[in-house]
Amino acid sequence: MNVRKTSAAFAAVATAGASSFFLGATPAMAAPGEPCLDGVLVEPGICELSYTDGVENVFTPTAEMTQLEVLLVGAGGSGADQPEVNTAGYAAAGGGGQVTYIDFSGSTDEIDIAVAAAGGSISTADNGSIADSAANGSDALTTEGSNIGGNSGDNEYEGYSGTLAGGGGAGGDADVANGGDGVIVSSLVAPGSLFENDDRCFGGGGAAGSATAQGFPGCGGGGPIDALGTGLVAAVPNSGGGGGGLTTTQSAELRAGADGVVLVRWNAAPVTLTFDVRGKGVAPAAQEVIPGFAPTAPVAPKAAGFEFKGWFADAALTVPVDFSTPLTESTTYYASWAPTLAATGSTTDAASLPIALGILAAGAGLVVAATARKRRQS
Structure with missing residues (x-):
């Protein structure tokens, strides 16, 4: 299943940020706790731990983790640099990072994990017997006569080549100025996987734009902020999205592709x-x-x-x-x-107790009065 972002959806993603759109878990479940160790409960019975930094990490499984799965997302490529205003209308965007899945179920060996950094390392997971990686998307190229959007991380989907070139996405080709589609996580896995219900999308290609045309990125990618090409919206952090490109000079930060992410899921302990x-x-x-x-x-x-x-x-x-x-x-x-009251089997009732005491007091008063009358009469 591939995903194409509309302008409205892109604006929503850019506003939401990585934590709520790409890395967020169900709010009612997302709380560190005893059954998930350092992770969070993202669905009933399913824990997740997200690695977003570029340092090497080690995940140590336990014997209770009978299901253990890892999602790898490569980093996105950057949009092409424009050292000066480009009157010819050339602009190109970066490709999205590759998205891969590994099943480590049944193994308790330590897993070495590395997270892809834009322009640097790739995402990997390796326990000595099982290993895989997710490649980074390529940077876009712009020359006087050629414009090439970045390829997706696995090079299966190429960026568009032309005046306005979007970057290829992890799930599809770029479409002229638009970025290529990203990959929805659930589309990678079989029924019964811990990621089966995960509808997040990663690895979308960046979009290109000019004063007369606005491309729209795949999920997580960067792109023009408006139809006039006045600026760029940066790729969403840790989405693997490619950076956008314009015909005007933009900072390296705005053109940069997003870093990748590694997500580890396991069955929660009872x-x-x-x-x-x-x-x-x-x-x-x-x-x-x-x-x-x-x-x-x-x-x-x-x-x-x-x-x-x-x-x-x-x-x-x-x-x-x-x-x-x-x-x-x-x-x-x-x-x-x-x-309970032993004589009747009824229960005491705090609300009725004052009434009962009042009745008893009234009865006692009647007995006293009757006794006094008899004494006077005798």
Whole structure:
């Protein structure tokens, strides 16, 4: 599946930034926790750790990570430099980085990880027996008589060659001034993959523009800020997008392709839910719950002389438990009890107690009055 960005979508991406559009996880799940170690829970039962820096990293799997998968994104190429205003209308954009996927499931060997830097290293993951890489997109070229947009990282898709040349994307050819399509992550994997529902897009080609034409980039790529070619929007950080190009001089920062990213996903370790009956009755059995899923409400406990009044999330019994709420970490639920009246089996009721006491007092008063009358009459 390939993706072409419209001008409206491009503006939204440029405004959103990398953390919310390209690297963001579902907000309700994205919190570091016990089952994910240093990662975040991005879907029920799925943890993710993002590497965005250019230094070498080591990921150490655990035996509980029965599923372990890695996505590699190469860096984008830069848009061509314009040392002076170009009246002939030549402009070219950079290619998008390659996007690849590796399945490390079943291995507990350390994985050496490197993240692609624009204009430098490529993204790699290697545990000694399994290894792969994602190449960087190429830089665009502009000469007096030739204009060539950068190729995508795997060189499968070439940048357009002409007056206005967009960069090839990781998922498709450039279309004149437009950047080539990027790659949607889910399109790379088979059903059952931890990335199966990941709809993020990486590796789009940069777009070219002039005072009379505006190209639109693939996902993450840079491009003209408007139809008049007055400036560039930089590629989105860590998207693998190619840099844009204009017929006027632009800074190296605005023309630069984006760095790549390496995403590691694994199955989250179960969390434990325990029940504290606070010294009364028999506690329900503890539950092992997949993070992001809700637990099962147990059968209400029983205790002689007490009525069970529900489960609470805190020992002070101020937060009632909602068993439809997903768990993301190990926790304990606490039982609330109310004493029962032994004679009738009824329960005490704080609201009715003053009324009962009033009735008792009134009855006592009637007995006293009757006794006094009998004494006077005798």
